[in-house]
Amino acid sequence: MSCGYFLASEDHGPRALVEQARMAEQAGFTSLWISDHFHPWTTEQGHAPFVWSVIGALAEATSLPVETAVTCPTVRTHPAVIAHAAATSAVTLGEGRFRLGLGSGEALNEHILGTTWPQAPVRLAMLEEAVTVLRQLLSGEETSHTGRHYTLENARLYDVPDTFVPLDISGFGPASVELAGRVGDGFITMAPDEESVARFRRSGGGQQRVGGGMKVCYDTDQEAAIRTVHRRWPNMFLPGELSQVLPTPAHFEQAAGLVTEQHVRDGPVVCGADPEEHLRAIHAYRDAGFDAVHINQIGPDLRGFFDFYRTKVLPHCGG
Numbered sequence: 001m002s003c004g005y006f007l008a009s010e011d012h013g014p015r016a017l018v019e020q021a022r023m024a025e026q027a028g029f030t031s032l033w034i035s036d037h038f039h040p041w042t043t044e045q046g047h048a049p050f051v052w053s054v055i056g057a058l059a060e061a062t063s064l065p066v067e068t069a070v071t072c073p074t075v076r077t078h079p080a081v082i083a084h085a086a087a088t089s090a091v092t093l094g095e096g097r098f099r100l101g102l103g104s105g106e107a108l109n110e111h112i113l114g115t116t117w118p119q120a121p122v123r124l125a126m127l128e129e130a131v132t133v134l135r136q137l138l139s140g141e142e143t144s145h146t147g148r149h150y151t152l153e154n155a156r157l158y159d160v161p162d163t164f165v166p167l168d169i170s171g172f173g174p175a176s177v178e179l180a181g182r183v184g185d186g187f188i189t190m191a192p193d194e195e196s197v198a199r200f201r202r203s204g205g206g207q208q209r210v211g212g213g214m215k216v217c218y219d220t221d222q223e224a225a226i227r228t229v230h231r232r233w234p235n236m237f238l239p240g241e242l243s244q245v246l247p248t249p250a251h252f253e254q255a256a257g258l259v260t261e262q263h264v265r266d267g268p269v270v271c272g273a274d275p276e277e278h279l280r281a282i283h284a285y286r287d288a289g290f291d292a293v294h295i296n297q298i299g300p301d302l303r304g305f306f307d308f309y310r311t312k313v314l315p316h317c318g319g
Contacts, residue, residue: 001286003317004031006069006213006296007054010040011232014049018057020302025062027310032058033069033101033213033294038076038109041235041252052085059092066098069188069213069294070170072105074123075115079130080155083137090161098161100134101188101211102127103170107247117245124179125149131167131183138165168211174199181205190214191268192284201289209292212285216270216278217298218305225271226264228299234259237267269298275312282317 005024007017021032036051051068058066066089073082082100090098104123111117118126126149133150136143140160145152169184171177177196180187181203189196190213197210215233219225229236234256235243246252264271270281285293297305 001282001290001317002030002292003282003314004033004064004292004294005029006215006294007032007034008045008296008298009035009049009051009054010037010045010047011298013047014054014057017049017054018061021058021062021064023302023306025064027306028314029064029295029309031065031067031292031294032062033067033211034058036068036071038112039249041108041233042249042256043253044232052089055089055098056092059089059094059097063097065096066093067168067211068099068101069211070101070103070168072103072110072127073130073134074126074149075105075110075117076113079133079150080137080152082130083134084157086134086165087138087157087160090165091159095162099166099168099186101168101170102131102134102184103188104176104244106244108243108249108252111247117247120173120241120244121175124175127169128179128183131169134167135164166209168209171196171200178203184208186211188213192288192290194288197289210290211292211294212288212290213294213296214268214281214285215296215298216281216305218273218278218308219271219299219301220273220304222272225299226261229264229269229271230259230261233269233298236269237263273308275308275316278309278313279316282313 037048040048073079086100104127107117129147129149142156166185168186168188169180170188171180177199181200186209187200188211217225217229235252237259270277
């Protein structure tokens, strides 16, 4: 299993993300994920740069493969525009260095144009049709499409990579995981859930790539790390579908008022500087059948984190 770094666009500005990518490569991480948001989850995080501009900078700053984790190609942005951005990113990064991670989105980012935020089954149907449009356009052929949700007339991308861009689908519940197996080239999820991996493979995913994301907070003071996670990423601990339906950072902050530091202590985020704890969390993904895990550091000590992972964690990541 490979270990990549997860660039959090909600928590850092564009220049900081590019510098983190450089540090990740120097530390020995083998790939990059980058989130695609219009808003941060909370104002404490305070960032949300345009991901496609950042990817252009990453192409020059590092030699690592890059994937969006994840882009919603359905409401805020038409899939034809996402196809255009993805094709250009793939050409700019170079052969085989770009994968497009896709998901059904959150109201936080997608409601901003004043359109109705669809219910989950409709969002998944829109995502499935968007995948069809993306595949047609990324082939480089002239495309017309008349579907339930999208229309294209005589659209063609003139700059496309020589090899097809893999489309990985994010899934959490059974319906989205089965959609990933049916139409995706890979599967993305944020927990080491063995049953989701098995469902993906049974649903048509076969031996295609499964990638996971996880957050940690490296700090030599474990209690300080817990406080940092509680302050900067309390949204991680909200239950159910709240992350899909709350529309603004202010709403997330209101809901996060119910999250305590004890929730962080009892939750899945590894806090502190014990390499064995970090490795146990990583190996949970390996044991659940993942091919890769991408790790994000919460908190200000990025240099300490990268040095810690370079010397204490990454040498044992796959073992």
